[in-house]
Amino acid sequence: MATQTSAPALPGQASAPGGFFALVTEWVTTVDHKKIGIMYIVYALLFLVVAGVEALLMRIQLAVPNNHFVAPETFNRLFTMHGTTMVFFVGMPILFGFGNYLVPLMIGARDMAFPRLNAFSFWISAFAGFLLYFSYFAGSGLYGAGTAPDVGWFAYAPLTARVFSPGHSTDYWTLSILLSGIGSLGTSLNIVATTLCMRCKGMKLSRLPLLVWLYLVTSCIAFVAISPLTAAQIMLLIDRYLGGHFFDTQAGGSAVLWMHFFWIFGHPEVYILVLPAFAFANEIIPVFSRKAIFGYPAMVAATVAIGFISLGVWAHHMFTVGLGPGANAFFTFSTMVIAVPTGIKIFNWLATLWGGNIHFATPMLFAIAFLFQFLIAGLTGIMLSASPFDWQLGNSYFVVAHFHYVLVGAILFMIFSAFYYWYPKMTGRMLSEKLGKWHFWLFLIGFHLTFDFMHIPGLLGMPRRIYTYEADRGWAIWNLIVSSGAFLQAIATLLFVYNLVRSYFKGDIAGPDPWDAWTLEWSVTSPPPSYNFATEPTVESRRPLWDLKHPEDPDTNYE
Amino acid sequence: MSLSMNLDPVQNLPAAVPPSHMQALHPPALSHAAFLPALLATKIFQSPTNIFAPEATPAQSIFGLSLFVLAICGSVFLVVAGLLLYAIIRFRHRPHDSDREPPQIYGSNQVELSWTVIPVIIIVVLFLTTTRVIFLTEHAPRPKDALDVTVIGHQFWWEFRYPKLGIVTANELHVPVSDPAHPTPTYLTMESADTDHSFWVPSLAGKMDVLPNKVNIMWIDPEKPGIYLGQCAQYCGVEHAKMLIRVYADTPAQFAAWVAHQRSPAVIDPAVAEGRQVFFHNACIDCHTIQGTAAHGIFGPDLTHLASRDTIASGSVPLTPNNLRLFVDNPANFKPGALMPPMHLNDHDLNAVTKYLLSLR
C-alpha cells in the first residue's frame, strides 16, 4: 500500500478567515454520506454523555436505601429520559451513522441512492433529539426539573392519558420519537435502495460483505417495525388532543393494545440495534484472526431468519399481562427458537477464531469481550423466555441487567470496536493503542461490576423503576456495588472521548489499509476522497483485496 | 420533599418470614445446580423477597423450572465460553509466528449441521418442560374451599375486598394458610382503578399485572404462617416505589379472629369524640369509608379498622402515633406525589383526629 508522508487536508483544518463559516455551511448543507455518517456519530456521542450522566444520577440515588439525592419525580424523569435517549438518540444514530459511512464504500458506490433524503433524515433525527431535551426547559421553566417526560421509555397507557399525565411532557416524548422514526425510515430506505441498486460490477448479492447484508436486513426490519410505533404515537396524540379513546379504558379501550403495538415495534427494535453490532463483528473478527469468516452462507441465512422471527416474539414482554397459557406458550416457543440462528452466529465466530492467528489490537479486545458477553446476554434471555420464570424475573432488575448486558456488553462494546477499527479510515489517523487498552480494561471492569451484580437484586425481588427501596429487603449491598461500577465506566468513556479528540490531531498517520483488511473501503485513501472511487471497481469474490494480495490463492477458487 | 426526622424505626414491625432453606417440590434436575440454593441460603443473599425461597405452590413450581433452565444455560455457558477461552489462548499470535496467513477455512457442512441440530433439540426439551409448568399454574383446578379476594390497584395503594365475607381493607392482605392435605388457597381477582400495576410477592408466586378494563386471576397458598413481603412491579406513577404489599398468612384460628374483627362495626370511643368531629367536618369523608358512618368515600383506603394494621402509606411506614400524625398533616412527608392532599389542619385538630384514627381498631 502506498504510504502518505503527510496527513491529507481534512475538512476540519480550514484556517483561512471566513473559513469557519464556510466550514459550518459545508457540513450543514452536505449530502455526502460520509459527512452525514460522521455527524450522526458525533451527535450520538454527545447524547451518550448526557444519557450517561442521567444514569450516574440514578445510580447515586439507588446506591443506598431510602436515599434523598433526587426527588421521586426527578428520578422518574431520569429513567424515562435515559432509556429514550439511549435507544433513539444514541443507539439508532450511531448505528445508522456507521451504516451511512460504510455501506456505499463497501459496495463500491459513490454515495447513497438518495443523498438529499439522507441529509433530511439526519437533520430531522437531530431535531427530534433536541426536541426531547427541550422538554426540560419548556413549561415550568428551569426550576422543578422542567417538564421532561416521566412515563418510562415505553410509556404504557393509560399512564400517558391526559388525566394521568397532564401538561406537555408526554407530548415531547411522543413527537420527538415520531420524528426520529421518520428519520430512521429515511435512512433505512436509503440503505436498501443503495444496496440493491448501486453495487459495483461483479458484486452479486452473494459477494456482499456481511456488514452490508446485515444492514440490509436491519433496514427491512425497520420498515415493518418502526411503523407500528408511529401508528401508536398517532393514536396516542389523537387520544390526548382530539378526545379519542384508543387507550381510554374508561370508554372500553384497552391498555393491553398499547403494549401490543409498542412491543411489535420494541422487540424488533432491539434487533435493529444488535444486527449492526453483529455486522461489525463479522468484519472485525475475521481480520484480526487472519481468516475468512466461517460459514458465510449460514451467516446470511441466520440473519434473515433472525429478521423474520424477531417480528414474532414481541409478547414475551407481556408474559405477566394475562394473555392466557396458549399465548404465553407460543411466545415462549418463538423466543426460544430465535436462539437457534443467534447461536449459529456465535458458533461461526468461534470457528473463525479457531485455527486463526489472533492479534489483540484494541478493536479485537472489544470484539472478544463482545463474544463472551453476548453469550451470557443470550442465555439470560433464554431464562426470561421461559414464561413462568419470567413471572418472577420480569419487570425486575434481572431484566434491566439482561438488556444492559445486550445493549452495553454486546452493542456498545462492538461500537467501541468499530470506532477503533474505522476511525483511521474516517480521519486518516490511528487512535492511540495505549489509551485504547486503558479504555478497554477500565470499561470491562466497570461493566462487569455493574451489570453482573445487577442480576442479583432482581433475583432478590427488586422491581425496576423504583426511586428508592426499603433497607430490610437485602438489596443495599448489591446496589452499592452496581453504582460503583457505573463510575468506572464513566471514567473509561471520558478517556475514550479524549482519545478520539487527541488522536485527531496527534495520532499516527493511518494510510489506506492499516489493518491489512480485505473489503473495498480499505482500497481508497484515508479519509476517502469525496467521490469515494475514481473509477467503479469490479470485484470477483467476497474479499476483493485478499484476491489482490494473494493472487496465488484467491477467494474466487473457493466460492 | 425530605422525610421527617421523626420517622419511627422499621424494626418495630413484626418480622417477615425469613427465607426458608430449600423446600422445593421438584428436586434439582442436575447435581451441579444444587449449589445455587446452597449459595443463596447464605447470609449475604438473605432477603424476604428472594425468588429462590418459595413458600407457596406457584413459587415452588417456578423454582423447580428455574433450576432446570439454569442448569441448561449453565452447561451451555461452560461449554461455549470454555471453547472461546481455549481458542483465544491457543490461536493467539505469538511473536515468532511467520507472516503467512493461516489456512482459510470457509465452512463445513457437517459442523454447521451439528451445531444447528443440537440447539434445536435443547430448545424443544426446554419448551416442552416450560409449557407444562405454564398450564400447571394457569389451569390449576380450583379447590372448593378456596378463598376469594378482589384486589384493586390504585395509585399508590392496594384495596382488598373479600366479597363473600363483606370485608374491605387496604394494603395488608390477610389469607389463611393452606394445608396441602386440605388445600385452602386464596384466589386473587385483580383489576385496576386507574393505571397499570403489578402484584408481586416473590416468595408466594410470580407477578401478575393489575390492569384497568382487564380482570386477571392468580392464586397463592402459603403453607407457613407469617408475613410475606412484596410490592407493585409495574411503573404506575410518582410513588410506584412505595406501593408495598404485606401478605399475612394466618393460622385458621388467627384468620377467623381477623375476619370477625374486620366485620365488626367501627369502634365508637367517646374519648375521641372531638377528633371524630374533625374527621366528619373535613373533606376526609369524601375519599374514605368508615363502615357504619356517614363516611362513604371510595377514592382512598377504607379506614374502618385502620388501627388494626401495622403500617400506613401502603406498607412503607409503620403505624405509630407520630407517623400517622405526620401523614395526615401532609402525606408528602412520606410519599410526595401521593394523591391524598395535605389537609392543612391546625395542631389541635391534627392531634385530635390522629387520636380518633388510632381508636379505629
Add this chain to the structure above:
Amino acid sequence: MSSAVAIPHQPAEEWTQPSRGVVGMACLIAAESAIFIIFVVAYIYYTGKSLTGPTPRQVLDLPIVATVCLLSSSITVHFSVHELRLGKVSRSAWWLAATILLGGIFIVFTALEWYKLIVHDGLTIRTNLFGTTFYSLVGLHAFHVLIGLLMLSLTLLFALRGKLTQHHAERLEVLSLYWHFVDAVWVVVFTVVYVLGR
C-alpha cells in the same frame, strides 16, 4: 493506492440492477402498509366494543360511487404512465387530469359522508370507540389520497408548462406505484369498515 480493484478473468457481463426509484417506493409502501395494518387491527379489535353511541350499521352507507372513482383512477394513472413512455406528453397529461378528477371526487364524497356523520348522526372522533377508530383509519387513508393528489397535480402542472418529457416516465411510474398502493389500501379499508364491520 489504485482504487480500481479488478482481477480480469472473463469479459464484463451485463450488470443490471433494479431501479432506485422503484426500490425506494417499494420500501415506502412497506412502511406505510405496516402503519395501516396497525390502524386496521385497532379497528377490528374494537368492533362491537363501543360502550355507547351510534354503531356502524346505524350510520354507514356503502360508498359505492367514491370507490368506483378511486379504483378507476388507478387505471387512468396507468395509462398516463404508458403514454408518457411512448413520449405522448399531452395524452399523458389528459389521463393525469382524469386521475386527479377521480381522486378529487373521492375526497368530495368522503367530505360529504363525514359531514353527514358529524352533523346528522352525531358521530365524532370522541363519541365512542367506533368513532375514534373510524375517523382515524378513514382519515389516515384520505390524508394519503390528498398527498397523492398533490403530487399528481404538481406533475400535471409540469406537463402543462411543457417541462414533462419522456425521460420522466420512470418517475411518473414510481408515483403511480404510490397511487396504486393508496387504492389497494382503500380496498382493505372498504372491506373492513363497510362490509365486515357492519
